[in-house]
Amino acid sequence: MNGRHIAADLRIVSRTYLRNPVALFFSLIFPIILISMFGLIFSTVGSGAVTLVVINEDHNAQGGPTAESSAFLAALNSTTVVKVQLVSVTPQNFSTYLGQNDYSAGLVIPAGFQGDYLNRTPVNLTLYTNPEDASSTGTVVGAVQGVANGFNLRAVCSGTSCAPTIGFTTLNVGSQVYKYIDYLIPGLIGFAILTSPMFSMVDIASSYRKDGIFRELSLTPITRAEWLTSRIVWYVGLTFVTAGIMIGAGIFLFGAHVTLTLGVIPFLVVGPFFFVSLGMLAGSVAKTPESAALIGNIITFPMMFLSGTFFQVSSMPPGLQAFAHILPLYYVIDGMNQVMLFSNTSRALFDLLVVLIGSVVVFLLAVRLFKWRDE
Amino acid sequence: MPAAIEVDGLVKRYGALAAVDGIGFSVPPGTVFSFLGPNGAGKTTTTEILEGLRRATEGTVRVLGLDPWTEGAALHRRIGVIPQDFRFFEKITPKEAIEYYRALFHTQVDPRTLLDQVELADKANSRFDTLSGGQKQKLGLALALTNDPEICFLDEPTTGLDPHARRAIWAVIRTLKREGRTVFLTTHYLEEAELLADRVAIIHRGKIIASGSPADIIRAHGKPARMSVEGSPALAAYLQMNLGAAAVMEDGKVSVTLADKGDALKVLTAIEASGLPWSSFTTTQDTLDDVFVRLVGQMDEGALKSETPP
Numbered sequence: 001m002n003g004r005h006i007a008a009d010l011r012i013v014s015r016t017y018l019r020n021p022v023a024l025f026f027s028l029i030f031p032i033i034l035i036s037m038f039g040l041i042f043s044t045v046g047s048g049a050v051t052l053v054v055i056n057e058d059h060n061a062q063g064g065p066t067a068e069s070s071a072f073l074a075a076l077n078s079t080t081v082v083k084v085q086l087v088s089v090t091p092q093n094f095s096t097y098l099g100q101n102d103y104s105a106g107l108v109i110p111a112g113f114q115g116d117y118l119n120r121t122p123v124n125l126t127l128y129t130n131p132e133d134a135s136s137t138g139t140v141v142g143a144v145q146g147v148a149n150g151f152n153l154r155a156v157c158s159g160t161s162c163a164p165t166i167g168f169t170t171l172n173v174g175s176q177v178y179k180y181i182d183y184l185i186p187g188l189i190g191f192a193i194l195t196s197p198m199f200s201m202v203d204i205a206s207s208y209r210k211d212g213i214f215r216e217l218s219l220t221p222i223t224r225a226e227w228l229t230s231r232i233v234w235y236v237g238l239t240f241v242t243a244g245i246m247i248g249a250g251i252f253l254f255g256a257h258v259t260l261t262l263g264v265i266p267f268l269v270v271g272p273f274f275f276v277s278l279g280m281l282a283g284s285v286a287k288t289p290e291s292a293a294l295i296g297n298i299i300t301f302p303m304m305f306l307s308g309t310f311f312q313v314s315s316m317p318p319g320l321q322a323f324a325h326i327l328p329l330y331y332v333i334d335g336m337n338q339v340m341l342f343s344n345t346s347r348a349l350f351d352l353l354v355v356l357i358g359s360v361v362v363f364l365l366a367v368r369l370f371k372w373r374d375e
Numbered sequence: 376m377p378a379a380i381e382v383d384g385l386v387k388r389y390g391a392l393a394a395v396d397g398i399g400f401s402v403p404p405g406t407v408f409s410f411l412g413p414n415g416a417g418k419t420t421t422t423e424i425l426e427g428l429r430r431a432t433e434g435t436v437r438v439l440g441l442d443p444w445t446e447g448a449a450l451h452r453r454i455g456v457i458p459q460d461f462r463f464f465e466k467i468t469p470k471e472a473i474e475y476y477r478a479l480f481h482t483q484v485d486p487r488t489l490l491d492q493v494e495l496a497d498k499a500n501s502r503f504d505t506l507s508g509g510q511k512q513k514l515g516l517a518l519a520l521t522n523d524p525e526i527c528f529l530d531e532p533t534t535g536l537d538p539h540a541r542r543a544i545w546a547v548i549r550t551l552k553r554e555g556r557t558v559f560l561t562t563h564y565l566e567e568a569e570l571l572a573d574r575v576a577i578i579h580r581g582k583i584i585a586s587g588s589p590a591d592i593i594r595a596h597g598k599p600a601r602m603s604v605e606g607s608p609a610l611a612a613y614l615q616m617n618l619g620a621a622a623v624m625e626d627g628k629v630s631v632t633l634a635d636k637g638d639a640l641k642v643l644t645a646i647e648a649s650g651l652p653w654s655s656f657t658t659t660q661d662t663l664d665d666v667f668v669r670l671v672g673q674m675d676e677g678a679l680k681s682e683t684p685p
Contacts, residue, residue, distance in 0.1 A: 011471075015466060213464065219428075220451065221480060
């Protein structure tokens with residue numbers, strides 16, 4: 001590899017790219033449009049019933065839930081605005097549990113709830129909400145308040161006093177609760193890492209061959225590996241710019257919460273490395289520009305939608321989830337999710353390793369199969 | 376001095392088709408060699424083999440003493456190539472293109488000097504996609520010269536260009552020759568070959584059917600010079616009888632074959648002496664174009680076999 005050749009070619013790539021309004025639009029403006037579009041759509045659309053995670057510590061002698069606590073939870077479910085989900089977690093760890101598992105609401109029914117309620121002794125529930133998720137907080141507080149009022153009215157009043165028996169204390173969910181926009185940022189960065197190099201390289205591979213530009217280059221000292229490397233370097237740089245735009249737009253326009261960590265950098269390098277090489281490989285095996293475009297689309301479109309770009313892979317049917325796990329973009333996006341949202345380094349390293357090995361293999365294949373000209 | 380290009384028994388087959396069928400020729404250094412032939416004759420295949428872009432099926436090829444296929448990288452540093460219909464990165468200017476090649480070839484050439492040489496200095500900062508066809512070819516020529524090549528391969532460099540642009544390219548080719556470079560020129564324009572080339576080879580159906588200097592080829596394969604006189608059949612008969620010249624009526628004119636330059640004066644003197652009426656006269660001689668058309672036609676009719684390689 002000759003660094004001077006790579007630098008010379010990089011100047012050509014950058015000038016070609018920066019003087020192409022369409023390429024600039026798709027690199028710099030389109031990401032903003034994309035994130036604005038999805039951000040607006042998903043920040044205003046309601047998500048149906050809010051999951052209310054519940055710890056029920058009020059057990060009967062057989063160890064099962066008491067009748068009153070069960071009735072209380074059934075009443076909550078019947079509101080249809082919340083969906084009760086029972087978990088076995090200690091109340092001390094409940095706040096952390098909610099945060100780590102991306103829940104925005106939780107409720108603790110204390111031991112002795114039924115006894116206190118029937119004895120008209122005030123009993124206090126603990127309700128966890130996420131103040132940054134105003135709509136779900138309002139829904140949950142309203143539902144719990146309404147059900148508690150109903151139960152209180154059912155209680156027998158003594159004399160002229162009908163003091164409420166069931167009350168609740170509201171606490172904040174301890175850890176960050178993620179919103180759609182938080183997931184959308186790594187997803188859309190992954191989308192850019194996939195589409196920009198793939199479509200461009202597939203097109204370049206076929207059009208440069210057709211126009212004889214590869215033939216020209218074959219008569220110069222630049223090697224195929226050097227030429228491909230300069231493209232990779234360019235798209236890595238472009239990915240940094242695109243990622244910066246998306247993160248900035250996500251944070252400033254939609255209040256996204258992502259961790260700005262250096263751990264994301266390897267993915268911004270390895271991702272373009274993989275997809276530039278893959279685009280070149282796809283373009284190299286195609287015989288015509290038309291078949292190159294077809295091959296590019298066949299590779300790109302499933303990854304575009306099934307790798308966690310717009311929707312969480314965990315929300316897909318099991319079959320599609322299994323399919324997603326064989327898509328390289330899944331590991332790029334999942335890795336960025338792990339470092340930007342969950343601070344899960346070990347999982348991120350695994351994702352990085354998968355993409356890195358894939359990149360090296362695809363790069364070597366692309367260099368081997370990509371010919372300057374057909375014999 | 377060893378030949379710049381040496382080809383012997385070159386064959387290139389694509390399946391059963393022999394695109395190049397046992398040709399041989401030699402190009403001395405510092406000369407302009409023109410390779411002529413109709414479409415599909417095997418010109419481009421031969422040229423690409425010489426450039427190291429295609430592998431020969433059989434035969435020996437040496438360019439600057441190197442095997443173009445196995446020593447292509449070394450050869451490419453010493454040759455310059457302009458393909459037909461040169462294309463380049465659309466958004467790049469000629470100056471940037473030369474700077475790019477300069478970096479790849481590790482040379483110190485000044486872009487301005489090179490652009491001056493091909494008369495493209497005024498477009499140094501215009502993007503490639505805004506250049507005319509002639510200007511694009513000139514840039515191709517400039518890029519081919521970036522590495523100070525010993526041999527320039529020019530594949531139909533003036534096809535589709537206007538007369539002014541063609542002449543500009545011709546001027547550059549003459550300069551290249553003056554600088555002592557070897558030029559391998561493939562062209563459709565016989566006039567171009569006749570004007571520029573020291574030696575010509577005509578290829579058809581993969582075989583060389585004539586080679587030598589343009590004058591040699593015309594002499595060997597062309598018709599003798601003729602004088603055409605506006606006159607009557609009686610004049611033709613008079614000339615036939617008095618000069619023993621081959622004088623016949625052709626398209627209403629008296630056509631007299633001239634064996635050499637001195638014959639023209641003899642014919643005119645005889646015409647004056649005849650006292651028969653006549654008006655104007657013209658002399659004609661076969662061009663390379665006429666010879667080319669005739670040779671290709673003869674080979675198509677099976678009346679001509681390939682030339683024995685020199």
